[in-house]
Amino acid sequence: xxxxxxxxxxxxxxxxxxxxxxxxxxxxxxxxxxxxxxxxxxxxxxxxxxxxxxxxxxxxxxxxxxxxxxxxxxxxxxxxxxxxxxxxxxxxxxxxxxxxxxxxxxxxxxxxxxxxxxxxxx
Numbered sequence: 001x002x003x004x005x006x007x008x009x010x011x012x013x014x015x016x017x018x019x020x021x022x023x024x025x026x027x028x029x030x031x032x033x034x035x036x037x038x039x040x041x042x043x044x045x046x047x048x049x050x051x052x053x054x055x056x057x058x059x060x061x062x063x064x065x066x067x068x069x070x071x072x073x074x075x076x077x078x079x080x081x082x083x084x085x086x087x088x089x090x091x092x093x094x095x096x097x098x099x100x101x102x103x104x105x106x107x108x109x110x111x112x113x114x115x116x117x118x119x120x121x122x
Contacts, residue, residue: 012059013090017044018052022087025062025079032065032078053077061086 013019020042024033033041039049056062061083065076079087 010086010090012055012061013087015052017042017048018056021049021052021056021077022061022079022083025077026084026087028079030078032076035075035077038077056083059083059086 013022021038024038024041035049038044038053039046042049044052053062053064057064060080063078063080065078067074067076
């Protein structure tokens with residue numbers, strides 16, 4: 001088995017909540033999501049989301065914009081080009097790792113096959 005596949009499984013994205021954040025931002029296209037939208041969509045508390053966003057922002061995967069809309073503050077999170085590239089590489093490495101694991105299983109335990117992602121045209 002190729003060990004480089006497992007090196008691509010970056011810990012930054014391998015945490016389930018961060019994977020959820022990145023997936024939600026991918027689905028949002030380039031318009032980003034507000035903090036509230038991410039919080040609701042990912043089922044997280046303010047503190048938990050803040051912690052994960054800090055890790056993602058520090059790595060350059062997301063950009064956080066804070067501004068006032070009228071008199072209310074609004075935080076919007078955007079996926080960066082670098083973040084999209086790194087997350088895509090992570091997903092490809094995860095796909096290969098899952099296929100390798102499935103191939104290594106005894107035939108009697110295989111119940112499903114791993115398929116590539118379904119791409120929805122916008």
